[in-house]
Amino acid sequence: MMVRGIYKGGFISRQDAAEGKYYCPKCKRPLYITKTPGYFGQCFHCDEDFYMIEALSEENECGVMVGRPLNGITVNGGIEYLLNSENKRMIFDSPEDAKNYLIQNGVSKVAAELFYYIDAAMQTEIEKTDQ
Structure with a gap:
């Protein structure tokens, strides 16, 4: 199960993005590095940027x-x-x-x-x- 991500400072690292550690809260697909200031990650499928509090990760539970x-x-x-x-x-x-x-x-x-x-x-x- 997934949960909202924990902010580790800055944007998602390339390694975390490559390993698929963070996910879109809408479609559950991987988030990638964003160039939009203030946002945590970007979902290419939804064409949207998300804040850290919105990002899902595998580390905890959601639901x-x-x-x-x-x-x-x-x-x-x-x-x-x-x-x-x-x-x-x-x-x-x-x-x-x-x-x-x-x-x-x-x-x-x-x-x-x-x-x-x-x-x-x-x-x-x-x-x-x-x-």
Whole structure:
């Protein structure tokens, strides 16, 4: 799975571009070095430049995680996540996929609306800055 890229300073290096480490957030094709000031990379297929925060990389996850307030209490401020059999956070392609998974596994449609559907890429970046 892919996630928003981590800025390493400047533009994408030729080596990173050649190795296909960063991807377009729209079409998921490789991003290449851009000459447009202020942008991180360029997608030749979409004919568009992207900022660092938009770039996808293989290093982390992207998609949607399912969460709810820690111990069901919103004032705790924490979130507990839906985990897989390996105790890792489950990542879905979209909130709809996550809701369908919950419903297929016994959660009512009404209850499925009460869960938080969290952008995995943004949550990963937030957790990195909190450390």
